[in-house]
Amino acid sequence: MNVQKSVTGTSEDIVYLDHAATSWPKPPAVLEAVHYALAHESANPGRGSHRMAVQASRTLLKARQQLARLLDVRNPVDIAFTANTTVALNMAIFGYVRAGDHVVATMTEHNSVWRPLEALKRSMGVEVTYVPVNAKGQLELHEVEQAFTARTRLLICNHSSNLLGSILPVAELAQLAHRHGARILLDIAQSAGHIPVKLQEWEIDMAAFPGHKGLLGPQGTGGLYIAPDLDLTPWLYGGTGSQSEEANQPSVRPDRYEPGTPNTPGIAGLAAGVQYVLQQGIEAIAAHEQQLVIRLINGLSDINGLRILGPAAGEPRTGIVSFVMEQQDPAQIAFILDRQYGIAVRAGMHCTPLAHRIAGTLATGAVRTSVGYGTTEQHIDHLLEAVQFIQRTANV
CATH class of the missing domain: 3.40.640.10 (Type I PLP-dependent aspartate aminotransferase-like (Major domain))
Incomplete structure (x- = not known):
């Protein structure tokens, strides 16, 4: 079953990857x-x-x-x-x-x-x-x-x-x-x-x-x-x-x-x-989001100096993928993604310091991306291109 992508929003240029906070746009x-x-x-x-x-x-x-x-x-x-x-x-x-x-x-x-x-x-x-x-x-x-x-x-x-x-x-x-x-x-x-x-x-x-x-x-x-x-x-x-x-x-x-x-x-x-x-069917939604997560994790894994938090690609997980980059402030990464690429993500503590302690990111926080029912492969690819560029320019 295909998950419907028909959505209505007020900012068509936003690539919204903050569904773990609030889903947007709404049906x-x-x-x-x-x-x-x-x-x-x-x-x-x-x-x-x-x-x-x-x-x-x-x-x-x-x-x-x-x-x-x-x-x-x-x-x-x-x-x-x-x-x-x-x-x-x-x-x-x-x-x-x-x-x-x-x-x-x-x-x-x-x-x-x-x-x-x-x-x-x-x-x-x-x-x-x-x-x-x-x-x-x-x-x-x-x-x-x-x-x-x-x-x-x-x-x-x-x-x-x-x-x-x-x-x-x-x-x-x-x-x-x-x-x-x-x-x-x-x-x-x-x-x-x-x-x-x-x-x-x-x-x-x-x-x-x-x-x-x-x-x-x-x-x-x-x-x-x-x-x-x-x-x-x-x-x-x-x-x-x-x-x-x-x-x-x-x-x-x-x-x-x-x-x-x-x-x-x-x-x-x-x-x-x-x-x-x-x-839509919860199984179809889950399959759609899992496919996007695998695409995202595989793409992020190819970026040097980037560490992905949580289970590996293919292991059970929801549509949340958080990461940190060497020598990069997560808040700065999120700011660049928003202002230069129109990509909405969440950076910081995510109101879960216990989990950050486990992940070794309590001092820095992390960048969190999260997919939803309206996320597409094109959105994922746009994010990957942006993160790759941020990583390259940071090491120049």
Whole structure:
């Protein structure tokens, strides 16, 4: 199956290779859905019985149903909408971990995991063990198992590193956690919409995702899947439109975890983005991005003085390829790529200092390229030509 390349943007000259941060441009259907929701569905879902409120509620339900289909979730109400992955991860961590608990995480985690865990260490005496990975971002299951103690309550891991692109064996990690009586929280920020995600099949307890990356929705959207047998302590309280006479947050899902007026236009756009992914087929999208990644890694490997981070070409990874060049500042490289070649990439720490420590780039940072559904072979070749030129001129 061919992945459709029809995209709509405002800057046709930009070669956009920063999809790991936010996908761009969005499919036209996403823009149309946001506009339609603003024009015709700008009422509070779940709060009123008039037709606009009812239609807004239907929009949210449709989005939940689409997400449940894509992410392998049996009941759509087990998906709570949030503003982004960061909010979802905080909701899960602070809603589940208790004083004196032990948490296991990996050295590839984002700051949205690392900082909440470090805050819990300071404020509640929570103990945290970060399991090391190798330079490619791969870990050994026996090392994860050795990290568990009698007080381990939660295992947290990202499905794919946002620096290295490596993919962790999350199904096996879920089994390991459950054998030790713990739960697993999965960060699917870099995998949702890029590679198959099967939360039900893998027996994942919680999964945090963004709407604005591989799911092709607007910024300010995301969510948290919560297994039906798991109850989180709400970290946000307020109006839900249900059980309003009670002082406590309602027990019914998803209201329990969604107080306040939701981002209905954004969620409408998210539903359109997920529908686009479903229409294209996640396997086709994954194959398309893998082909581009192999082309990119092979081309970068021919450039002297350049080191590629993460798995080798052909090994399991998502569409993220980061690199460093000898005697070159990653920020300067990204600036030249943008201003001279019209190529958008990301340089710096990528909010994951633990992974940079593993990669040996904590002092310098790295240049991160990331492909998406609209990336073409021509985009990759343009980047390779630009990086080759930067390398040649730097050594003159």
